[in-house]
Amino acid sequence: MNIFLNENPLTVDEGITAYETKNQVKKDADVVILNGFLIKEDIILHANDRLTLIRKGAIPDREELEALLIARHTPGVFHKVKKARVGIAGLGGLGSNVAISLARTGVGKLLLVDFDVVEPSNLNRQQYFISDIGRYKTDALKDIIFQINPFIEIETKEMFLDESNIEDCFKDMEIIVEAFDSPECKANLVNTILSKCPDKYIVAASGMAGYFSSNTIKTKKMLRNLYLVGDEVSAAQPGCGLMAPRVSIAANHQANTVLRLILGERDI
Amino acid sequence: MIINGEKTDLPTGISITELLRQLNLDRDKIVIEVNCELISKDQYASVLLKQDDQVEIISFVGGG
Structure with missing residues (x-):
């Protein structure tokens, strides 16, 4: 046999x-x-x-x-994820964690998009190192991923995403992860993808600040093709910071939702 | 109308702009769907809500 x-x-x-x-x-x-x-x-x-x-x-x-x-x-997963193409919009606490989990899973192509460089206050929750300070997050994350799984394709774009460029930026991706910090940017990306790219999935996050219970962070299927992760209320604001545990819980809710979508599981 | 699955007694015929004002929501931080149809920002003033409309609003908070 x-x-x-x-x-x-x-x-x-x-x-x-x-x-x-x-x-x-x-x-x-x-x-x-x-x-x-x-x-x-x-x-x-x-x-x-x-x-x-x-x-x-x-x-x-x-x-x-x-x-x-x-x-x-799990047998059978690898060959399916290898064919998948996932875009990640924002490479902060959410995006850097999502990217690394998907890279470890072997998602065949990741498009990493962020305009910013690594600075010291990122290190409390984002997957960078002191030696990355001052580098573009795109470049730093690409190097980190190659230390984990050099067999996947990584494309990087240093750009600020807005209505004018979102559609073109993600045109070759099947699933897009919203991993921004600002609520305006989050809403803008989700609105643009849902209206201009109706065949794509978007996995967004809202509400993961502070040290509230882990169990309030949930994944919901919202509008057509939209999945929303978070507690929906815990905003980052003066007096309520963003820390690694809850941010990475939310990020990995997002990553698992992406994995499930790739494997044909549309329910939450 | 029904907002996020809950019956409300908001007056019918109001625009989405007025709905957002009454709910104290920022138009730049939301995604809104009426009867499973995504409504774009430039329609917020013109789309008027009817008695049995099903409205879904996602209001994003910051952090990531």
């Missing part, structure tokens, strides 16, 4: 186990993952199982690395 070993087809005997396969092909492997699950006990393999064998500490070559990166994915 055929299985997939580190994503490559391999013919093995019927009834062979995961550990027997390991002993035949990669005896020194100490991580054994079967169909996305790290196994601790031997198990009989079935046709089309996906088995991944990893030797801890070894740096694999480029070709093998991509297969190993996705070993813990």
